Amino acid sequence: MIPYGRQDIQQADFDAVLEVLQSDFLTQGPVVPRFEQAVADKVGARHALAVNSATSALHIACLALGLGEGDWLWTSPITFVASANCGLYCGAKVDFVDIDPRTYNLCPQALVAKLEQAERVGRLPKVVVAVHLSGQPCDMQAIHALSQRYGFRIIEDASHAIGGKYQGEYIGNGRFSDITVFSFHPVKIITTAEGGMALTNDDTLARHMDLLRSHGVTRDPALMTHEADGPWYYQQVELGYNYRMTELQAALGLSQLERLDDYVARRNALAERYDAALAELPVTTPWQNPDSYSARHLYVIRLKLDQVTSTHRQIFERLREQSIGVNLHYIPVHTQPYYRQLGQGTGDYPEAERYYAEAISLPLYPTMSEAQQDKVVTALTQAVVGK
The missing domain is CATH 3.90.1150.10 (Aspartate Aminotransferase, domain 1)
Structure with missing residues (x-):
């Protein structure tokens, strides 16, 4: 059988993972931050936060943008269900915008029409998830211009698109969005076995997503409600999730990134x-x-x-x-x-x-x-x- 997609695992990947297995850290060590920095540097983003799947990245992205009960998330109907489900996870409602007949991405003209109607009835979206189907980016400049007029936030679901470019620049640089999400599933462009990443240029969003991916727990004194009891101390300051990426996954991702x-x-x-x-x-x-x-x-x-x-x-x-x-x-x-x-x-x-x-x-x-x-x-x- 010739599959529709397949990962490419080379000796350098084996060596990178083996090095982690022989180290002191299998999770929450130095390799995850190295992977995050490498991806951020590659695409030109200020922050990158590695997580255990692109679905997790979409979830914390929505939460960080304040999506909640009574809000609306809009996305394309031609996508995997995760692009829509992330809104439901937050208690929001989900609606769709029809696709462009040539790119199969969310259609800016259909978005204009839907926004005009939604404004009349007071039902504008809080978040629009623009899905880069097959790796081709949406018309992000047009979508961004509409966000400035109508006040919605933008998540680029670039699960298919790491290594691609829009207007000559790498997808993920955040020029026309608040947060970009990559997937590292085995059939995607590069893999960490399972894994994902959320990228942003906003310091506040980055700090919030960092909390959300790790139980809402922090050791940062600046985020605590009072002085630490001792060097062992941590605080849970909000409800978060166990969405962290392991050192093994990050090592594989770092190796794969060299061949992106x-x-x-x-x-x-x-x-x-x-x-x-x-x-x-x-x-x-x-x-x-x-x-x-x-x-x-x-x-x-x-x-x-x-x-x-x-x-x-x-x-x-x-x-x-x-x-x-x-x-x-x-x-x-x-x-x-x-x-x-x-x-x-x-x-x-x-x-x-x-x-x-x-x-x-x-x-x-x-x-x-x-x-x-x-x-x-x-x-x-x-x-x-x-x-």
Whole structure:
């Protein structure tokens, strides 16, 4: 089976993790801060806070921005459920903004229309989560301009996008957002096995997220309510969570980070090769905004169903039968049973639903060989045109 994604573990990664195993610290040691600083330096952010998953990073980001009961979080329906669930974790309500038909990201024009309507009824969002689907950034300048007018805060869900660029600068620098979130899941651009990170340029937000990821406990005298009882003393100053990253994970991440640019370049080269190979097939290949350099976490095609005789499902299953590990990213969140119970329903976001009816994620990962890619192309050709 050729998987849709795969981690690349090299000897340098083994060596980095082994060094930690032989050290005095397996968790809460010096390697996590080194990893945080390395990522912050790489992307140009002031602060980076490593956690045990991107979902945890989204949660503490929402909490740090003050999202709570009575507030609204808006995001894209084409994302993994975590981008929306983080709002529910905080007691807020969640709504969606339809996608752009070319980038498949949150559509700025749809956002304008929804904001105008929400302002009339007094239901503006407190937080908008802009998801960089497949590693291509949203139109962050436009979204940021709207945040200045309507007063919402911005989280960039860049789980797919570390190593990508927007307007010539690395995603994560915080120029157009309050907080950016990265994922280090094994199929993402670099991995820490499981893990995530929240980045910000705001000192107050960084301090708050630091507390939230570790039980709300501090040893900082400046944050305590009274003088310490002794050198052993700590205080819980708010309700936090056990969201810390381990030294082992950080060591793997530091090692992987050395190859980040190479990984992204290889992904882009493979994507360009797909573009050429699929040009004559009845599929739509991913459009890339000239303002962006995608990290290319995913390569999503859309079937031109009016030009093929098979159904979406039949083509998907034929590829799986040929040991091509295709996937579908994502089922629109608003159609999930849990969200239907909250009032969402089919027909609410037509572009997202059209996307879902046509999309297939083809295998793409840095160690993928051209021979493997050719096998994918041959299988797809047979599946859609029967040749």
